[in-house]
Amino acid sequence: xxxxxxxxxxxxxxxxxGKLWPWFAALATAFCAAGLxxxxxxxxxxxxxxxxxxxxxxxxxxxxMSMFIYCVMxxxxxxxxxxxxxxxxxxxxxxxxxxxxxxxxxxWTGALWGKPMWGAWWVWDARLTSELILFFxxxxxxxxxxxxxxxxxxxxxxxxxxxxxxxxVPIIYFSVKWxxxxxxxxxxxxxxxxxxxxxxxxxxxxxxxxxxxxxxAMSLYRVRAIILEREHHAGWVAELPEMQR
Amino acid sequence: xxxxxxxxxxxxxxYGLYVWGSFGVTFAALLVEALLTRxxxxxxxxxxxxxxxxxxxxxxxxxxxxx
Numbered sequence: 001x002x003x004x005x006x007x008x009x010x011x012x013x014x015x016x017x018g019k020l021w022p023w024f025a026a027l028a029t030a031f032c033a034a035g036l037x038x039x040x041x042x043x044x045x046x047x048x049x050x051x052x053x054x055x056x057x058x059x060x061x062x063x064x065m066s067m068f069i070y071c072v073m074x075x076x077x078x079x080x081x082x083x084x085x086x087x088x089x090x091x092x093x094x095x096x097x098x099x100x101x102x103x104x105x106x107x108w109t110g111a112l113w114g115k116p117m118w119g120a121w122w123v124w125d126a127r128l129t130s131e132l133i134l135f136f137x138x139x140x141x142x143x144x145x146x147x148x149x150x151x152x153x154x155x156x157x158x159x160x161x162x163x164x165x166x167x168x169v170p171i172i173y174f175s176v177k178w179x180x181x182x183x184x185x186x187x188x189x190x191x192x193x194x195x196x197x198x199x200x201x202x203x204x205x206x207x208x209x210x211x212x213x214x215x216x217a218m219s220l221y222r223v224r225a226i227i228l229e230r231e232h233h234a235g236w237v238a239e240l241p242e243m244q245r
Numbered sequence: 246x247x248x249x250x251x252x253x254x255x256x257x258x259x260y261g262l263y264v265w266g267s268f269g270v271t272f273a274a275l276l277v278e279a280l281l282t283r284x285x286x287x288x289x290x291x292x293x294x295x296x297x298x299x300x301x302x303x304x305x306x307x308x309x310x311x312x
Binding site: 222 | 247248254257258259260262263264266267268270271274275278279282283285286289290293294296297
């Protein structure tokens with residue numbers, strides 16, 4: 001059995017993250033290459049939206065990631081509050097910028113899709129508004145945690161934002177069902193057959209996998225910087241090979 | 246294959262601005278994030294190396310002053 005608590009210590013997670021991130025980066029590149037190929041060269045032209053629909057291949061994966069990363073942040077927040085582990089707060093902090101970026105990209109690509117199809121860059125529809133709130137929750141988390149000098153207290157305050165804010169994720173997801181929105185309903189669901197061509201679905205899933213692997217690689221990379229920033233007085237940091245000259 | 250020529254590909258059936266605006270900004274943003282994060286780790290390491298070197302210097306100086 002793996003002793004998970006061993007990896008909960010920053011001293012052993014720092015080298016582990018260093019070994020892992022290149023693999024996830026390589027997977028992200030491979031999935032991205034395959035996903036882009038399908039997005040532009042395999043998936044057929046849409047009969048209603050022409051070539052404009054191709055925005056879906058990044059819009060949907062970016063939106064999924066923005067919601068998923070927030071859930072992972074909330075998970076680490078819960079672990080941090082329950083077990084008082086230092087690494088949990090560092091993981092949340094490492095995920096927040098990437099999540100914020102995906103929330104922004106979801107809104108950005110949505111605007112670029114909305115303009116030609118709806119005739120508006122933005123509408124105050126339930127789906128768009130709740131995604132905007134998610135973006136602000138990320139920014140709020142980042143602003144709050146960076147405003148508090150003591151990292152442990154910053155983690156605790158951030159954990160509250162992450163845990164309270166996570167109720168917004170199902171609101172985003174179900175907004176298209178609960179309210180009468182201009183935004184279309186879910187294209188993919190677990191209960192019924194997807195309402196799109198198989199090659200389109202594959203392109204979207206591959207791009208989603210690419211963004212997922214990217215997010216893992218990026219958060220592992222960023223958490224190493226956070227670990228060093230916070231543990232700089234620890235003995236193990238001074239003994240790291242990259243600290244010798 | 247959907248495209249007869251490169252210019253057809255870049256035109257995206259008249260949606261070029263929207264499609265390339267989405268893909269371009271997305272990949273530019275991911276690249277910038279990766280570069281900024283790499284810089285953050287490199288800067289932290291440089292700062293820590295300098296701190297450690299200063300500590301070692303102070304220690305040896307202190308040791309050499311002892312009678």
